[in-house]
Amino acid sequence: MSDREDDLTLIEFLRQHQGVSPSPAPDLEARIMKSVAICPRLSPQRRYLWLIPSAIAVTSLCTWVGYQLFIPFTAPVQTAEVETFWTENWEIVFPELTSEYMTDSSTTLLAEEWLYYNTSLENGVSSAELTTYQR
Amino acid sequence: VSTLSEQLPAEDINPQITDSYLIKCCLQEDKQSFSLLYKRYQQKVRSTLYRFGTHANLDDLVQEVFIRVWKGLPRLRQSAHFSTWLYRITWNVATDEQRRWHQLYNQRQVLTQNLPVIPFNSQMEEIHYQDLVQRSLQTLSFDHRCVLVLHDLEERPQKEIAEILGIPVGTVKSRLYHARSYMREYLKQQGLEL
Numbered sequence: 569m570s571d572r573e574d575d576l577t578l579i580e581f582l583r584q585h586q587g588v589s590p591s592p593a594p595d596l597e598a599r600i601m602k603s604v605a606i607c608p609r610l611s612p613q614r615r616y617l618w619l620i621p622s623a624i625a626v627t628s629l630c631t632w633v634g635y636q637l638f639i640p641f642t643a644p645v646q647t648a649e650v651e652t653f654w655t656e657n658w659e660i661v662f663p664e665l666t667s668e669y670m671t672d673s674s675t676t677l678l679a680e681e682w683l684y685y686n687t688s689l690e691n692g693v694s695s696a697e698l699t700t701y702q703r
Numbered sequence: 704v705s706t707l708s709e710q711l712p713a714e715d716i717n718p719q720i721t722d723s724y725l726i727k728c729c730l731q732e733d734k735q736s737f738s739l740l741y742k743r744y745q746q747k748v749r750s751t752l753y754r755f756g757t758h759a760n761l762d763d764l765v766q767e768v769f770i771r772v773w774k775g776l777p778r779l780r781q782s783a784h785f786s787t788w789l790y791r792i793t794w795n796v797a798t799d800e801q802r803r804w805h806q807l808y809n810q811r812q813v814l815t816q817n818l819p820v821i822p823f824n825s826q827m828e829e830i831h832y833q834d835l836v837q838r839s840l841q842t843l844s845f846d847h848r849c850v851l852v853l854h855d856l857e858e859r860p861q862k863e864i865a866e867i868l869g870i871p872v873g874t875v876k877s878r879l880y881h882a883r884s885y886m887r888e889y890l891k892q893q894g895l896e897l
Contacts, residue, residue, distance in 0.1 A: 577897045578883055579855045581890075585832035586856055589753035592745070593762050600766050601738060604773045611777065 723782040730776060741769055748793050754852040755797040756841055768796050790867045794849060801845050839889045847882035854879055
């Protein structure tokens with residue numbers, strides 16, 4: 569006998585012998601209607617309360633996804649802008665250094681110089697001293 | 704909407720009056736319409752609760768179901784799905800009852816298992832089979848029992864059962880398969896080969 573036939577035989581047996589639930593008490597309907605008469609009903613407005621946590625969840629998800637998408641697209645742009653900014657300003661502050669180091673790897677060198685210059689300033693070394701020291 | 708109580712006596716359950724219409728009247732505090740809804744569905748609720756295994760205080764549980772229905776009607780989103788919603792409430796009430804009486808339930812099962820097998824004649828055959836079906840359902844886990852009862856006895860489609868129980872359709876199929884296997888095995892152990 570196939571599984572399908574087995575199932576049908578079992579279902580048939582269960583349905584045939586499932587029995588009948590006992591009869592209700594004669595006053596059951598009256599009891600229910602009496603309870604219903606004094607029973608406060610739920611407010612229909614509360615059916616929309618589920619929207620609040622859902623909205624919070626969706627907003628959080630959108631924020632997170634937006635943040636994840638935002639970083640990889642903007643970071644290279646910002647880096648390029650900063651590099652350009654450094655290069656342009658470096659030419660104004662140290663024209664002789666700029667002409668000397670203006671090679672393909674100038675960006676890295678300029679950045680190192682700039683960092684060194686900033687450290688010197690923080691340590692109280694004036695621009696004149698720095699120029700002398702560098703020469 | 705004019706109230707149904709003006710149109711027909713409470714005993715007259717006209718099948719042409721839709722659930723949606725009755726619900727609409729109930730929402731306008733028409734108790735007579737609710738009485739008709741009760742008459743239309745009380746037997747189904749009662750037998751479902753009974754098959755779920757809640758034999759004690761059945762009247763109280765039926766009452767609990769219909770009170771929850773009355774309370775929750777304003778929140779019923781689609782009145783066309785009233786039947787599914789009613790099954791879900793019935794299942795919730797049965798689940799609550801199951802949790803409440805779980806300990807007592809186990810004790811009862813032990814007692815039932817220890818009962819001696821009573822010999823029967825042909826006149827008692829039907830009673831014996833009914834008892835066998837009830838006992839096999841009782842020993843089945845509540846989750847599997849609900850799926851089996853709703854699908855094989857109440858003849859609800861799997862998709863609706865998934866909605867009623869709040870589980871995926873795949874889980875319904877899996878539970879149904881295991882429930883049937885268990886039932887077959889149990890009946891076999893009782894000397895009944897199907």
